[in-house]
Amino acid sequence: MIGRFSTGDRTHWQDKAFQGETRYHFDNRSGRPALFADSQGAASGLYREIKIDLDRTPWLNWSWRVDRVLHHVDERAKSGDDYPARVYVVVSGGAAFWKTRSLVYVWASNQPIGATWPNAYTANAQVMALQSGAQNAGRWIREKRNIRADFQQLFGEKIDFIDAVALMTDTDNSGQSASAWYGDIYFTAR
Numbered sequence: 001m002i003g004r005f006s007t008g009d010r011t012h013w014q015d016k017a018f019q020g021e022t023r024y025h026f027d028n029r030s031g032r033p034a035l036f037a038d039s040q041g042a043a044s045g046l047y048r049e050i051k052i053d054l055d056r057t058p059w060l061n062w063s064w065r066v067d068r069v070l071h072h073v074d075e076r077a078k079s080g081d082d083y084p085a086r087v088y089v090v091v092s093g094g095a096a097f098w099k100t101r102s103l104v105y106v107w108a109s110n111q112p113i114g115a116t117w118p119n120a121y122t123a124n125a126q127v128m129a130l131q132s133g134a135q136n137a138g139r140w141i142r143e144k145r146n147i148r149a150d151f152q153q154l155f156g157e158k159i160d161f162i163d164a165v166a167l168m169t170d171t172d173n174s175g176q177s178a179s180a181w182y183g184d185i186y187f188t189a190r
Contacts, residue, residue: 003185037169045168063183
């Protein structure tokens with residue numbers, strides 16, 4: 001278990017601010033204990049550096065919930081690079097920091113489910129919409145992704161390890177507000 005948010009445990013998770021601060025705290029208003037994120041025109045996330053062997057545990061599992069999505073944003077442009085919820089998987093470039101690559105799973109506001117595109121700020125981050133729009137807003141959604149397969153699809157590379165996992169609720173570019181809940185995050189063999 002790398003994120004035991006249902007028990008109020010943020011051990012090993014660090015804050016990273018980009019523009020203002022998204023507030024993260026534990027809450028059970030969503031019907032179950034979880035990590036709650038509230039962004040008011042801000043962008044900051046939480047990350048955990050942890051080496052995961054994808055030969056042993058290639059599947060990333062988590063649950064998330066948003067109450068609403070953002071309006072009138074172009075998620076493929078810098079001005080619309082905001083999401084009510086996103087989960088990152090990071091492969092470090094080590095000393096060659098420019099080689100660091102990120103797979104970013106998002107709850108998109110308007111891109112269709114299954115769509116993929118390069119992040120508006122760097123092609124070293126590839127984005128995949130797992131949820132889209134308000135259809136499932138207000139409901140907990142479970143996700144399960146094969147990190148190795150998704151990385152191969154989006155970067156054309158086979159990876160054996162990942163180096164960090166992060167999550168972020170951000171609205172700095174659009175100036176809107178968003179909130180999300182994140183459930184436990186863990187890797188499994190299947």
